[in-house]
Amino acid sequence: MSAANGSYYLPSPSPWPAITSAGLFTLALGFILFMNSIAAGPWLMLVGAAVIVYMMIRWFGQVIDESEGGLYNKQVDLSFRWGMGWFIFSEVMFFAAFFGALFYVRQWAVPWLGDTELLWPGYEAVWPTAGPKGPMPISPDTLAPAGSFSPMGAWGIPAINTAILLTSGATVTWAHWGLLKDNRAQLITGLFLTVALGITFLSLQAYEYVHAYTQLGLTFKTGIFGATFFILTGFHGLHVTIGTIMLITVLIRSLKGHFSADHHFGFEAVAWYWHFVDVVWLGLFIFVYWL
Amino acid sequence: MSIGRPALYQRLISRLIGGLGLALLSTTTALAEYGLTFQAPVSPIGERLLDLHNLVLIICAVIFVIVFGAMFYSIFAHRKSRGAKAAKFSHNTTAEVIWTVIPTIILIVMAVPSAKALIDMEDTSNADVTVHITGYQWKWKYEYPTYGVSFISNLSTPRAQIENKEKKGDHYLLEVDNPLVLPVGKKIRFVITADDVIHSWWVPQLAVKKDAIPGYVNETWTTIKTPGTYRGVCAELCGKDHGFMPIVVNAVSAEEFETWASKEKDKHVKAQQAAAAKTTWSKEDLMARGEKVYAANCAACHGPKGEGVAIFPKMAGSKVANGPAAAHIDMVLKGTTKGMPPFGAQLNDADIAAVITFERNAFGNKAGDIVDPAKVKAARK
Amino acid sequence: MASATAHHDDHPSGIMRWLTTTNHKDIGTLYLWFALIMFFVGGAMSLIIRTELWQPGLQFVNPDFFNQMTTVHALVMVFGVVMPAFTGFANWQIPLMIGAPDMALPRLNNWSFWLLPPAATLLMISLFVPGGGPAAGWTLYAPLSTSGSPGMGMDFTILSVHLLGMSSILGSINIIATILNMRAPGMNLLKMPMFVWSWLITAFLLLAAIPVLAGAVTMLLTDRHFGTTFFNAAGGGDPVLFQHIFWFFGHPEVYILILPAFGVVSQIIPTFARKPLFGYVSMVYATATIAFLSFIVWAHHMYTVGMPLAGNMFFMFATMLIAIPTGVKVFNWVATMWRGSMTFETPMLFAVGTVFTFTMGGLTGIMLSLAPVDTQYHDTYFVVAHFHYTIFGGSVLALMGAAYYWMPKWTGHMYNETLGKWHFWLTVIGFNLTFFPQHFLGLAGMQRRVPDYGLQFVEFNQWSTVGAFLLGISQILLLVVVIKCIKGGKKATTQVWEGAEGLEWTVPSPAPYHTFATPPKIR
């Protein structure tokens, strides 16, 4: 099309957005029914999810083909960059809501509850806490008997995970350098290492969750500590999962010979995303596990 | 365009304006008591707030008149049909500085007295009387900890008036069975909380509005200058009957207040003694008492005839009311996360026992058993 | 412009055209029709509210349904009318105004729109499930929205809000990318029309605010169904936490609703005053300042929740500051009109009406911002009056003005001026009749969100109800004007308005399907 002569690429009409919406609608409807214990819920969710996955493969596949077909000039590339950058900004704000909740309860709500003798006699406000009616906290990483819970210490698996994510940030950058130097081997090795680190991180995180649920007495329902802990680490884990899937896609594309030193927005977008996930983790490590 | 149109316009507009003017007139005369501004304040803070309100209202009105005076002058004078030629200017630094600085000054003029008032409103120290207020869906509980008095205050407007079957009384929706009684001339501290959702305790003439937040307490205060009856409402949306949980304050002299309080305490003590003395409860006793408790506390949600309202389940044929008594007691004492409020703190053992017995044997329910207060007492532990 | 239409006009027809389109004009049209339909839906709900409030006592609906109407009315109007409508204008006009061939990310653009109908459907379904729709107010305060709303209607609402939010976020990303990357050569930032500037800043607000709302309602959902205690003191949470998060979104949200309206007014007034916008640069700075301030004033909705004194003080002062940049804008508009050569076609009438009524709402806003006095105003009809003056008198009137202003460019026909003027006057009269008396109701002590009230409030409520019906019926005129204008009418010229300036007035009317395939030259 007209991209050849340097003008902006305008895609022709596309069915994918509308189909995605239909999939999302089905997923949302299914989820609502599921939460209200209606049998059809999970099935609807499955259908919705399947539609979305199928569409993603087709939609992104089309974008990749167009990109490799040389339809995207510098200006189109820049649009994608602005788009991805601001998308990540919106994700930052999404996490900010949960971090805000954490700061608020630690700084204000819990101390106030501690001062409210009238309603919560004898409640001592020390973090971590599951609130006046929740189980009692005991020291980190110790097996919790009934009626108590144990928070996750910072210096075991979380510290290892921090090292893993930081390293993975380095390996993805190293892969990028490879790409810029047209060193495909370095690109592919770097990406491979990053994916491997991502998967390791997720496995350790999964192990930690199982440990928390089965031995520490720490669950999503463990008062405000459990709620903030799992919502923050949970959404982070979800983002790592998405990031890993994107990295795998980029790895496969690299193996297929996609990307060139001066045209590789897809790679960079994923790298940015990965760094963002990394930074969020640092926040988590400091405020959720450590302090 | 026909010739008649402008005339039509004029007629229409003059009618509308005439109508509006009439409306304003009739309203002001009909509502001498509730004018176009705050209800007459009876507390020092209330007076300050009214003054502040008047001050900012006037400032805002003046700003409005000046800004739109200029605009309408321009609309009138600088229209093309009057032959106005457009000037070319597009900025003027002096003007822009002026209209940044002047509003700043105006804001300071408003901010200073506001800040002072705010500081005074937050100062709940050195109170003479403390009242604990708890909001429930949809009633208020008042406690005077130092007097050992506590009671629940419910809307007393009859259903028939609300459903337009009866003429509405003077204080329609602003009347309760047990008003809050307060002494004049004393600093009264309110300690406010709620038990289910957020409510807000508001009496305009006292200039008190404070949210009642479940699990937390808020404090505020007032001093009432003149005896009288002051009416207020719950101001925070709290569900179905948010519009039906009024507040009535009876302000009386300090002596009257003391006698009232000791009488209330006596009543309370006697009732407790009677309840303690009464160890055997007949089914008839329980049913009679239960019917009253049900009407006052449960009918709002479960319907006067146990028929249920909107999302709230029927009592007639309810599984819980026809099932084991223990689950029923638990339900009423502790409530659920799905909207059934806990009544443990609101009702005493006898009331709870009575209402449960009532539910199990009324509306065609056939549990047949009776629940006596001792069982409820045991279940509380 | 002939060359502009050269490539791929191979779009499908019928419903498939609209489902699959990647054209900014098609998508703009979709947004605008969606908003118009939702306006009637949300308006019909407000008429149910006003009907019940015609008299004291319960007449037409039960209290629970009344609360559902209040809640859904507000959600529909805010998320289904004003936001999509302005996004529609952004889609149509921004590429035309900056000389771009289309939006930067056209497929994403289509998706942003097509997220809306499913979201609206979820919200509407909620009204018909057991237990009924959301009844906790549009602010969805916990715990009324958690333990206080056992029905699944609230879940539908929450998921609907998620989809609406996604739509807004994707839409904003697109708008930012378009403005930053698609300007015709020579169109530097300080040459951009004010509408474009307003949207650039609004898009930023959306990106910062909407994800926070998504987080807030997600926590509601987990509190409802997954046993968390974010907003429950027994587990160490706090109901007020929800309010903080909600209003951190909610206050910027109200500027999301008004800033594009400011942009529209800044386009229309210079055109009909035949004089350049006064103080363009200070307008840009004022808009940016408002946007910045909007993030540090949220707790002025919470003066009565029992914040510490210092908190109330800070939020009071910060809120008051907003009057300064907003004042700059109002004064600049007046100065633009000053010594102009004005005519008053319908768009101008609406623009002037916007400035007038918005300022009234703004001034009551300043009254509300004073924390001590807000004790008396909070949660009364005074607040309801305030925000309908800003939202309807500001945003919606500006939307209507914008529609009249650009419709000839879109349809190629002039709308019927007589009907337009009738529509304006009836709307403004109906509007003031509806909402002006509400100030008095609030001051005298009538609280919000009640289906019934004491006898002292009867007359003002009746005026308000009469006004609402007048206002509602007048909107049928809008529909008539729009349809007539699409069907035919006097041919519009390229320039359309004598005083109009800007790139959108250099393309023919109606604007061809593709414009600016080769970028225009900027003087």
Ligand code: HEA
């Ligand atoms: C378009 C939407 C919009 C806009 C633009 C505004 C603008 C403002 N609003 Fe409003 N507001 C709402 C929509 C909006 N609001 C809504 C929806 C609610 C209720 C939500 C709910 O509870 O459901 C609300 C509620 C609300 C409250 C909470 C009230 C309560 O619940 O108790 C407050 C309190 O401070 C407030 C203040 C303000 C202020 C200070 C402005 C300022 O931006 C106004 C600035 C403008 C001017 C001041 C006029 C022009 C200036 C001049 C002419 C200069 C000279 C002026 C001076 C020196 C004073 N608003």
Ligand code: HEA
């Ligand atoms: C963009 C925002 C927006 C808009 C445009 C409106 C528009 C209107 N609003 Fe709304 N409103 C809100 C946002 C908005 N509102 C919000 C945020 C709340 C707070 C909710 C809460 O408390 O949680 C609220 C609350 C609210 C209340 C208070 C409810 C309560 O506290 O219980 C009232 C009451 O009068 C009201 C009335 C109206 C009216 C009469 C209109 C009119 O302007 C509408 C005019 C339009 C029409 C009427 C539609 C067009 C015509 C038809 C449908 C055809 C009709 C046909 C015939 C009559 C034959 N609104």
Ligand code: CUA
């Ligand atoms: Cu209690 Cu409203």
Ligand SMILES: [Cu+2]
């Ligand atoms: Cu606000």
